[in-house]
Amino acid sequence: MTFRTVWLHLRVPFSFFLLPVFLFALSQSESLRQGTLDWGRVAVIGAVIHLLLYPASNAYNSYFDKDEGSIGILETPPPVDKTLFYVAWVLDLLALVIGVWIGWPFVAYLLIYGLISKAYSHPIIRLKKYPIASWLVIGLFQGGFTYLMSLQAIDALPVFDMLTFRPLLAALLCTLNLLAIYPITQVYQHEEDGRRGDLTMSRLLGVRGTFLNTLIWFTLSLAGFYAYFRGETVFWLLPVCLLPGVLYFLVWANRVFRDERQADFRSAMTMTLLAGTGLNVFFLFLLVLTDS
Template sequence: MTFRTVWLHLRVPFSFFLLPVFLFALTQSDALRSGALDWVRVAVIWVAIHLLLYPASNAYNSYFDKDEGSIGILETPPPVDKTLFYVAWGLDGLALLLGVWVGWPFVVYLLVYGFISKAYSHPAVRLKKYPIASWLIVSLFQGGFTYLMTLQAFDRLPVADLIKPQPLLAALLCTMNLLAVYPITQIYQHEEDSRRGDLTMSRLLGVGGTFLNAVCWFALSLVGFYRYFGGATMFWLLPVCLLPGVVYFLFWYRRVHRDVGQANFRSAMTMTLLSGTGLNFFFLFLLILTDS
């Protein structure tokens, strides 16, 4: 495999869609509020998660899936070989080395997330075949679990402090967002998944059900964020930041309702990009307000 092929399968830019979880945890850091946050530590945690852990998972799953149709941010994924498998484990090893510097709870997080993500596509387990289980597990680990362990790493919290109502509610909100968005990322893969015998959540729900699922969980998450911020003015920045994504979602659904072929790769990626960008902007605004 060429360097370019390996790089494409790492799908590093795809980590952008999961950045809101990291930023949300950062805005809720007690160390940030007190002015004692170690920004070098923040950078190391970001590198471990977004430049090593997530790309390693992408590469590992690409190796076992051997997709011929569109996946993630790749419209035409190139062929893979054993090189990608070794690269994935190498990145995981580097993430663990950084994790040791951050702290042992973070190392445990990296190990657990790494094994769960590998079980998604590995033929011995292949969580991807089980629509509800994979939907819940991916949403929980990419959402709530990552939020809690990132917050713990920022503030060096005792793990027991993570089961208090406020961090648990925040973790639930992260999971809700993933429950909404994750099936959308599968909506254009029905034919490819059917060919391999994988019954994903989006295939189980159908195209219309995938849209309805997103609406329900998105609405619940908005209510949850309102509760989390106590109705404060800063909450109203959230629907403003998400407005472009909501408008696109409605027009996209209208197109899909007329022609199911519009549930395609480019539309799904545009929707994911807009929703991810909106959340990133919201948490960046919140970070500036918190740090000022």
């Protein structure tokens, strides 16, 4: 495999869509509020998660799936070989080595997440074949679990400090967002997943059901954020930031309900990009407001 092929399958830009979880945790950091935040530590944690852990998971998934149709941010994935398998393991091991500097709870997080991501793709276990289990695993681990461990690592807190109301509520909101968004990223892959025998959540729900699922969980998430911010003014920045994504979703859903063939790769990526950008902008605003 060429360097370019490996790089494409790492899908590093795809980590952008998961960045809001980390930014949310950073915005809720007590160290940030107190003006004692170690920005070097924050940079290392963010880089390990988004430049090593997530790309390793993407590479491992690509190696075992050997997709021929559109997947992730790749409209036409190039062929893979064993090189990608080794690259995934090297990135995972590098993440663990660097993680030791952050702390053992962070290492434990990296190890657990790495193993879960491998169970998701590996043919012996392949959680991906089980629609509800894989949906919940993705929602929990890319959402709530990552939020809690990011917050713990940023502030170097005792792990049990995460098991209190506000951190757990924030983690739940991250999970709700993933439960809403994840199936919509699978909606154009039904034929490809069917060829491999994977009954994904989107295939189980059907095309229209996938859109209804997104609407339901997103509405619950928005209500949860209103409760989390206690209805304060800052909350209203969230629907404003998400407005482009919401409008696109509604227009796209209208097209899809008329013709299911409109549930295509480019539309799904556009919607995911708009939603991810909206969340990133909101949490960056929140970060600045908290720091000021």
